[in-house]
């Protein structure tokens with residue numbers, strides 16, 4: 001039996017999750033939704049059955065010559081699970097719709113943790129999502145932090161983590177808003193919310209975070225310092241990261257001097273230059289005076305895609321963590 005997956009909100013994350021679901025042999029896309037008949041809707045309708053996210057807008061799509069199969073309610077009737085990829089906070093508004101339809105739902109990181117029974121990041125807490133009805137995949141920044149910290153937590157006793165996020169201001173497609181020139185403390189009041197979000201999937205990790213937005217759309221950048229009780233051998237961390245498919249090591253020596261170069265590589269490597277992996281700078285991994293330093297870049301549009309697939313498998317108990325992560329990695333080309 002294949003799990004029937006509906007994608008509510010075919011935007012940046014929704015289109016990527018839909019394509020990732022279609023690559024799996026244990027799940028299938030039964031349809032996607034759009035609110036407006038724009039170019040994304042036109043492209044979505046070519047690949048998938050398209051439904052109107054807002055029921056009284058069916059006519060608008062028809063007028064624009066884009067075929068819609070029905071409303072979001074019609075789509076939900078055909079699904080076993082919905083992946084809500086609507087804008088931040090809208091997922092919580094959509095939740096009663098899913099409850100009325102008796103459906104399980106995966107939410108995204110733009111929602112509050114309270115929207116779901118558990119927050120989720122595959123390497124950190126796969127088992128917490130097993131058999132659950134409502135799961136929230138944590139945000140791009142939190143996924144990036146949680147992956148690295150889940151690995152280190154299994155290797156060492158972590159005393160404290162300090163992390164600073166230099167955040168891309170908006171996604172590449174956003175042309176109506178955006179920081180043109182300047183650096184924006186966001187949030188201004190410190191510490192930032194990212195630490196609390198990491199604790200939703202790694203409750204035992206003592207972490208504090210700060211965050212700033214800069215005028216770039218390509219990737220986020222994290223500067224992480226992990227204070228440990230143990231002596232850390234840099235080569236052990238590098239070896240473990242080399243073994244973990246969801247981490248990709250980049251080296252300055254090879255020409256990776258900035259996120260621009262990593263994206264240039266990813267443009268040849270994957271469709272939409274999606275980098276599902278944490279991009280960790282090899283030379284940054286260093287143990288100094290009781291603290292392990294790491295600099296990593298996160299492709300915000302892609303990083304949570306594998307976690308959405310793993311969340312569905314955990315909820316439907318289709319596979320244990322090892323098997324699900326292996327399968328997701330294989331189908332998405334994460335090696």
Ligand code: NAD
Nearest residue numbers: 009010011012013035053085086087088108110140300301
């Ligand atoms: P987006 O704006 O690119 O896409 C959202 C889509 O939802 C759009 O197609 C919009 O038409 C549709 N939509 C609007 N109202 C809706 C409604 N009421 N019901 C259903 N669909 C509706 O947004 P995105 O960047 O894909 O973000 C989606 C979620 O993923 C948010 O929670 C966000 O925080 C999270 N997220 C985003 C990123 C990122 O970098 N873009 C990374 C990780 C997580």
